[in-house]
Amino acid sequence: MRIMRLGEAGKERPAVMVPSHDAPDRYFSLLPLTADVDGSFLADGGLGRVRDALAEGSLPVLEDAGTLRVGAPVARPGAVVGIGMNYAAHAAESGSAPPDVPVVFLKPSNTVAGPYDPAPVPPHSRKYDWEVELGIVIGREASYLASEEDALACIAGYVTANDFSEREYQLPGAGGQWTKGKTLPGSTPLGPWLVPAEDVDARNLTLRSLVNGELRQDSSTAGLIFGPATVVHHCSQYMRLEPGDVIITGTPEGVALSGRFPYLRPGDVVEAEVAGLGRQRQKLYRAGS
Known part of the structure; x- marks a missing residue:
């Protein structure tokens, strides 16, 4: 279901x-x-x-x-937690070594959007990027969990996510910070579905993204450095995860930051898909225009 x-x-x-x-x-x-x-x-x-x-x-x-319009499959989360550089090849294309512990950042809940909603590009953005990701939906409170087995029991289900990122705002430079590049309105489309955890083998799901019909990312969650149980357990040591919260688990290689592809522009169409969790499609437009 x-x-x-x-x-x-x-x-x-x-x-x-x-x-x-x-x-x-x-x-x-x-x-x-x-x-x-x-x-x-x-x-x-x-x-x-x-x-x-x-x-x-x-x-x-x-x-x-x-x-009917398709909205995000979970109502506005209390928290959206991002995991950075969670695939070795993506860390490499970002110019970083694979992390030894999960890299964690937060996104406002107002970044959540429906899977087919038009996606706004910030007015002065020049380096807007895509990131297909496996999303975890929390089903019970997770705080100071004792084990990864306990963490698995806190996962209600999984969703397709796209973590749109403005790299010029995110990365070091003139005041660049991860928060600035990761918190833009409408930058976290979720869905189209929430699939219960018991119906998903999250260890080996294909992830793909396309821009204007051209394949950009084609990978698998088998490449995650830190899997869902590890991520939930780790985050619970530093924050209280509540039912309805969402964790996006990181993106594989194949983003514009790699230098192999151009950054996104208004009018582009981005599709993101996780096998069994559905495909999103967003047409980009310039915010404020």
Whole structure:
């Protein structure tokens, strides 16, 4: 099953999509179970209740699902946590050695956007970049976890993410800081779906990105230096992760920062995909124009 939020921004309705190989996908409303896909829903066993309701056939069909905007699959997170340079080849193309411990940064929750929403390029940006990533959605409080096994139990599910980054703002130079380059509005599209952790083998998922139809990244989560359990456990030692929070786990090689590709411009179309978690598509525009 694939958990979604459908409707206008700020008015999304919770839904579940059941894919089919030989028939149209089916969509059902989750309003009988919850008002939204948020931390409270996840912490209260919401995904299990959805599975039970589907088995019982008690959820109403969403007839208009195909006409609705697709929002981020989890309501505005309390925290969006980024992990940097978590693939050795990406660290190398960034001019850095692979880290010995996870590199952690924070993004405001207002960076979260829907998977097909137009993506704003900052007014004075010259080095806007793409980063396809595996996203982790937290399902229960994680604080000072004792083990990676405990960390796995805190993962509700996984999503496709894109961490748009302004490299001129991010990297050392005239006041460059990671925060400035990673916190721009609409720079963290999530979705289209949240897939429960029990339905995902996060150890070997293909990640791809395309710009204007041309392949840029083609890798696998098998290349993660620090896997999901390690990342959640590590972050829990320094912050309290709450249900509904999102961790984006880093990007593989193939970004514009490598020097092999041009940076993004208004009018470009970026697609990001994680196998089984769905493909995003954003058309870029100049913010403020």
